[in-house]
Amino acid sequence: MAAERVQVTNADIADMLNEMANLLEIDGANPFRVRAYRQAALTIATMPRPLADMVEQGENLTDLPGIGESIAAKIEEIVRTGKLDQLEEERSHIPPQLTELLRVPSLGPKRASVLYKELGITSLEQLKQAAQEQRIRQVKGFGPKLEQTILKDIEQAQQYQRRYLWAEAAQIARPLVEYLRANDRVKRVDVAGSYRRGLETVGDLDILAIGTTDTPDPAIGEYFVRYPSVKEVISRGDTRSTAVLASGMQVDLRVMPAESYGAAMIYFTGSKTHNIHLRQIALDKGLKLSEYGLFRGEERVAGATEQEVYRTLGLDYITPELREDRGEIEAAAQGQLPHLVTLEDIRGDLQAHSKASDGVNTIEEIALAARALGYAYVTITDHSRRLRVARGLDPRQVREQMNEIDRLNARLENITILKGAEVDILKDGSLDLPDDLLGDLDIVVCSVHSSFNLSKEQQTERIIRAMDNPHFNILAHPTGRRLGERQPYEVDMERLMLAALERGCYMEINSQPDRLDLNDKHAHMAKTLGLKLAISSDAHRADDLSVLQYGVMQARRGWLEPEDVLNTRDWPELQRLLRR
């Protein structure tokens, strides 16, 4: 067998373009040129389809947003040779390690460049030493305070810059918001930022507050920094304060007047690219958009509510989950925004584990919890025998469980328990339970729990072979990733989705906060291809059925509407969809 060709990944290309941007910036290049490289890198890093494939098939890269002739040629060079000549060139006259200095907050390209030219500093170590020897304060434009700040910031740069799972961030945000709302001088408090957009991980919290007075009330910022969990105050002004909590989470608080609330919410919710696009539209209409409002000259024409700002820009209201500048602004201009799925649309759960395998509750307890959530059905999907660590069930145990479910269904009202299993896809693509048994289940959920490091080709083939089994219904956590813990295994997602469509199979958005797998881009890809998805809790305890809300958030970020989701259907209709 021929050695597999090593394909340049989108991440590789994005890294090289980002490094170009960093080096050019230190070099004092045109800032818009620098931005163009960053923009292109962002586009590339977040697109699911491998650029290498596009190049191979001779597709036109300049069709991609932010990629023109020049960068397209560079991408082709990278794909073909694995290198970029111009990057080598830049590296030869600017020490590439210098970009390391940009990771230090308070050091940008200008200061990094000055420190290199004046003191010959190229690494964090040298920077630290220079600061300790008080040589930095002697450089023009620097002083003792900045030197101290740099010294402190080096520590931060050397630490792993952690992001929090959305669910973790929520646990930090909620009590803080409650604390702020408890103050009489505060009229309104909301969390904005990536948290509000429902991103799977959150780096910091952006909180917006409105006071009871017309002018910014400094007392609110003072109250904020007295929050008991505040470990360190980074900055404090009348309208803006930044602090780090004991958890390590950074929090930015902005205090705004009520007349600017909507504009400020838009501004602080982001994303950055969404905002830049909105501001461009404002300029085109002879208006100016800032966090204070939408202005024609000095006159504020909108700003109190988000709806008002969008409307004045000629746009339908765009829900935060969509604000990524991935076409939502164009859709809003044409009245074509999707009507996104909500938690209320969900009729039941398609994956949950009982104590029979690695869950903690009985089937009855799970059923009652599902009923309490207003569901019509819940599916018990205990693991199959191969997964020893999860006490996977053998065929006889699955049969016993099916009988138990029959007895429970006869007894319980207003909830239907569906018979399922989470069946291991073995290395050769066969399923871990016999066909006659699978044929008697209501729903067969299949997933990969072993041999994560097969090649992309092998992993894809393995899963497609599993889908060839006529009882295969839903591919669970299709990439196997665990946020912050485990990278996804390699698969050709587009091929998998097309294979699923051909065979009448489906995929899952797993709602566990550290999985959220499929991710938003893959979910959007599924919608585009016409593949319906399940949103499942994968609960291992009855209380965890509620994590399904995170999966809904991810689905919304993927533009999914109720009809794109399997479990917005009642059981009879779902049953028809599952038939192959």
Added chain:
DNA sequence: GCCGTTTTCGGCCCGACTGTTTTCAGTCG
């Protein structure tokens, strides 16, 4: 470097805070 039913050239989002300055540059979001 990208982009365009106003443009193939001349634009490219906007404001707060800090530290270093005597009016502003750099950084950040």
